[in-house]
Amino acid sequence: MDCIVRINEELGGDFFYLGLEPLEPIADIRPGRFFMVRCSQSADPFLRRPMSVADYKKDGSGFGLLVQIAGWGTSLLSTLVPWDRIDVIGPFGTNFEVPDKARSVWSVAGGSGVAPFLGLVDHTEGHVDHTVFLGARTSELLIYADRLKDRGASVITATEDGSAGEHGLVTEPLIKKLDSGEKPDVIFTCGPTPMMRAVAQIAEAHGIKCSVSLENRMACGFGACVGCVTKKRGEDNYITVCSRGPVFDSFEVEI
Structure with a gap:
């Protein structure tokens, strides 16, 4: 089109x-x-x-x-x-879905992984409390922090070089917030694979439902070329990210 x-x-x-x-x-x-x-x-x-x-x-x-x-x-x-x-x-593909009874949503984004959370915050404003953990290598690569705040989200930033927000990986303020006793109904994450793997492990350790958006390379977009497969968790089977995802429950796939 x-x-x-x-x-x-x-x-x-x-x-x-x-x-x-x-x-x-x-x-x-x-x-x-x-x-x-x-x-x-x-x-x-x-x-x-x-x-x-x-x-x-x-x-x-x-x-x-x-x-x-x-x-x-x-x-x-x-x-x-x-x-x-x-x-x-x-x-x-599939999308991030806020559970009907959810009141608190945390999203963890790295770099361009912030993209889906713009629309998510826009269209859930007033319905849930949304906290976005936004990480990048430097402050120049922190995208849309102010816009997310303007839409009503709480934004916590982290940069690896310490040029903005907390100094370190974005998973560090996530762990701190959980250790303080706060707990969301669900965690969403999109960005670099190592970051998403860490977020999923943290969520699972705290008994929190987690959805991940995989960013495997894609050629066709609808499962024909089988170029974007990922392994199902606990199985020897593979599934296509474009047609079965890209958003998965973290328990469903190996990250």
């Missing part, structure tokens, strides 16, 4: 935000789901790139993508200007 570029905003570091308006409303956009994005009008690059939904309108008339330049395809996307057109397929 063709979308019109409404916004291309540089965010610092290698990040930029694309605000898109589809020619027709798109149903079932949810936090954690993703689009397969064509990066140019030519066949180079040939493969689409998977992009997690950031914010979105409930009526499907607009949505945003948080993109980090990581190669040729994303570099091309960074050159788009308002009124350009971009072709997307989707949305695909």
